[in-house]
Amino acid sequence: MRGSRFRWLLPTYLGLGLAYLFMPVLLVIMFSFNDLRGRFNVRWQGFTFDHWLDPFRVPAIPRALGPSLTIAFLSALVSTVLGTLIALALVRYRFRGKAATNVSLFMPMATPEVVMGSSLLALFVAVQAATGFVTILIAHILFNISYAVATVRARIAGYERDLEEAAMDLYADEWQTFRRVTLPMIMPGVFAAFLLGFALSFDDFVISNFTAGSVQTFPLYVWGAARRGIPPQVNVWGTVVFLVTVTVMLLYLRWQRRSALKRA
Amino acid sequence: MTSPGSGVPAVELVSLTKEFADFVAVKELDLAIDDGHFFALLGPSGCGKTTTLRMIGGFEEPSSGIVRLHGEDVTGLKPYRRPVNTVFQSYALFPHLTIHENVAFGLRRQKIDPGEVNRRVGEVLELVQLTGRGRQRPRQLSGGQQQRVALARALVNHPRVLLLDEPLGALDLKLRKEMQIELKRIQQEVGITFIHVTHDQEEAMTMADTIAVMHGGTIERMGHPDEIYEDPRTTFVAGFLGASNLMDARVISPEQGKLVLGDGTPVWIEPSRLMNGATTVSVGVRPEKLHLSAPDSPLETPNRVPGTVTDASFTGASTQYLVDTQQIGEVAVTIQNLGDRRFRANDQVTVGWYPEHCFLVT
Numbered sequence: 001m002r003g004s005r006f007r008w009l010l011p012t013y014l015g016l017g018l019a020y021l022f023m024p025v026l027l028v029i030m031f032s033f034n035d036l037r038g039r040f041n042v043r044w045q046g047f048t049f050d051h052w053l054d055p056f057r058v059p060a061i062p063r064a065l066g067p068s069l070t071i072a073f074l075s076a077l078v079s080t081v082l083g084t085l086i087a088l089a090l091v092r093y094r095f096r097g098k099a100a101t102n103v104s105l106f107m108p109m110a111t112p113e114v115v116m117g118s119s120l121l122a123l124f125v126a127v128q129a130a131t132g133f134v135t136i137l138i139a140h141i142l143f144n145i146s147y148a149v150a151t152v153r154a155r156i157a158g159y160e161r162d163l164e165e166a167a168m169d170l171y172a173d174e175w176q177t178f179r180r181v182t183l184p185m186i187m188p189g190v191f192a193a194f195l196l197g198f199a200l201s202f203d204d205f206v207i208s209n210f211t212a213g214s215v216q217t218f219p220l221y222v223w224g225a226a227r228r229g230i231p232p233q234v235n236v237w238g239t240v241v242f243l244v245t246v247t248v249m250l251l252y253l254r255w256q257r258r259s260a261l262k263r264a
Numbered sequence: 265m266t267s268p269g270s271g272v273p274a275v276e277l278v279s280l281t282k283e284f285a286d287f288v289a290v291k292e293l294d295l296a297i298d299d300g301h302f303f304a305l306l307g308p309s310g311c312g313k314t315t316t317l318r319m320i321g322g323f324e325e326p327s328s329g330i331v332r333l334h335g336e337d338v339t340g341l342k343p344y345r346r347p348v349n350t351v352f353q354s355y356a357l358f359p360h361l362t363i364h365e366n367v368a369f370g371l372r373r374q375k376i377d378p379g380e381v382n383r384r385v386g387e388v389l390e391l392v393q394l395t396g397r398g399r400q401r402p403r404q405l406s407g408g409q410q411q412r413v414a415l416a417r418a419l420v421n422h423p424r425v426l427l428l429d430e431p432l433g434a435l436d437l438k439l440r441k442e443m444q445i446e447l448k449r450i451q452q453e454v455g456i457t458f459i460h461v462t463h464d465q466e467e468a469m470t471m472a473d474t475i476a477v478m479h480g481g482t483i484e485r486m487g488h489p490d491e492i493y494e495d496p497r498t499t500f501v502a503g504f505l506g507a508s509n510l511m512d513a514r515v516i517s518p519e520q521g522k523l524v525l526g527d528g529t530p531v532w533i534e535p536s537r538l539m540n541g542a543t544t545v546s547v548g549v550r551p552e553k554l555h556l557s558a559p560d561s562p563l564e565t566p567n568r569v570p571g572t573v574t575d576a577s578f579t580g581a582s583t584q585y586l587v588d589t590q591q592i593g594e595v596a597v598t599i600q601n602l603g604d605r606r607f608r609a610n611d612q613v614t615v616g617w618y619p620e621h622c623f624l625v626t
């Protein structure tokens with residue numbers, strides 16, 4: 001067979017691809033165990049648990065994690081709620097300005113972050129809003145909505161409409177129909193939108209940098225620390241956040257597969 | 265509210281019209297459906313059946329006209345405020361709920377006591393022969409079972425009217441036949457008015473007490489299955505309900521019911537069907553109402569034309585003939601297999617029929 005000679009090709013390709021994706025993450029994790037001497041955590045100098053046993057040694061890190069996690073959670077929540085409603089409206093209804101809405105939703109994804117960040121700063125200055133927690137939150141909600149709409153929209157299959165009519169036929173009013181039928185049907189998309197929004201917000205540097213004022217988020221702290229040498233506790237916390245995210249995702253996938261099996 | 269049998273129609277549509285952007289789907293439709301009837305809305309695809317049903321259910325707002333349920337104007341009411349339930353063509357079962365919860369959905373929304381909910385769900389699952397399936401999910405059931413869940417989910421609410429949109433359309437032929445009988449049994453058992461939409465004339469005739477034949481957004485003929493089959497009144501209805509042979513004739517004597525075909529051959533029909541005073545008419549007769557004989561053994565039917573058999577196909581219970589005649593062209597004839605003589609292609613025959621089997625169409 002012609003294909004059999006190249007049978008190794010696909011696994012190798014896949015392996016290389018995964019290595020390319022995970023190497024940076026693995027390095028972050030590895031260097032959280034680095035027994036470093038000096039300030040710059042870039043050369044392997046030996047194994048230690050020290051940093052894991054003392055994650056609060058640099059107080060600036062938990063101080064930066066606070067606003068980062070809060071903003072990530074709130075912006076993901078708000079953008080998921082709004083994004084879900086927008087996605088439903090875009091799929092369901094024909095209305096004046098639908099095309100314009102589509103384009104303007106795409107804009108935050110297509111606009112370079114530097115442009116968006118500086119524009120937002122200009123806007124906040126123009127309306128004399130003091131930059132800080134609230135302005136970061138507004139900015140993060142803004143770019144998260146686009147991704148939330150795209151993610152939820154992909155989950156709306158079209159047959160929910162029939163199910164919604166059936167619910168209304170069975171004495172469910174609009175709200176009950178949404179809660180008991182529509183939402184359970186699109187929940188995987190809604191949940192994915194939330195996770196994505198959380199990750200995007202937590203990770204954001206450029207836009208936060210423009211809109212943060214004196215507030216320090218985790219990425220802003222890391223960037224600031226980089227010149228003086230990043231303490232290995234950053235790697236510890238980065239690893240923790242990574243592990244928590246991956247665990248939540250795996251749990252969700254498993255739960256989804258279970259309930260899909262139950263339905264099949 | 266009125267009680268059954270009080271003479272108020274279960275459903276009354278008054279000059280109901282639905283216009284879509286560029287298309288009138290239902291045109292000034294008037295209809296009254298008696299309480300407790302099995303009513304079939306029959307018509308070809310695209311004639312407006314679903315749209316009519318959706319206006320009764322409240323899923324489509326009429327452009328004009330009135331929908332009354334038991335005398336009450338419900339035209340502007342939301343679906344969840346109407347005492348009707350629907351069996352959707354796609355079944356529309358909730359995939360994330362068990363069978364039990366699917367069926368209980370309507371009762372729970374009406375805040376019915378949980379014990380009562382369980383009792384009624386159990387009862388209706390028994391009615392549709394799905395006892396013991398309550399904990400399964402819709403996708404674990406076969407098409408026929410899903411169909412019965414959809415039926416149970418609607419019936420459990422004791423609606424005053426049940427709407428069914430081609431409920432058997434997705435089933436294979438054998439199952440469809442079984443379900444026709446099953447549906448009829450259930451309707452008789454619960455006594456609820458059924459409005460059954462279908463494009464299958466056999467299905468409508470098997471099940472319904474009353475059939476309305478829809479064509480181009482209006483009702484063209486309505487009545488008992490017998491009545492509209494034997495006297496369809498329009499070419500469309502005659503053709504939609506089954507095969508028929510049509511011939512043009514001139515009226516000679518309305519009192520005697522005497523007509524003549526183009527070449528002067530007389531045709532007799534029931535005088536009562538000739539009331540409208542027309543001078544030229546189109547006469548129809550169904551293939552199974554025709555008789556055949558050899559030219560040397562004359563038929564006693566008053567109406568007779570000679571012809572030549574062009575095709576004969578034996579189907580066991582009957583034989584289908586095509587006979588070419590000079591007076592009325594090619595005629596389809598169905599003869600029950602009672603052991604009489606069978607004809608073959610090119611045989612000379614006489615085709616005959618009785619006046620009472622003729623209908624007039626416009």
Ligand SMILES: Nc1ncnc2c1ncn2[C@@H]1O[C@H](COP(=O)(O)OP(=O)(O)O)[C@@H](O)[C@H]1O
Nearest residue numbers: 284285287289308309310311312313314315316
């Ligand atoms: N939402 C709609 N918009 C535009 N045209 C429609 C819509 N719904 C139905 N129609 C049209 O109305 C006509 C009747 O449709 P329908 O009531 O579904 O027919 P039936 O159920 O008899 O097959 C069809 O020609 C269909 O294309």
Ligand SMILES: [Mg+2]
Nearest residue numbers: 310313314315
């Ligand atoms: Mg239809």
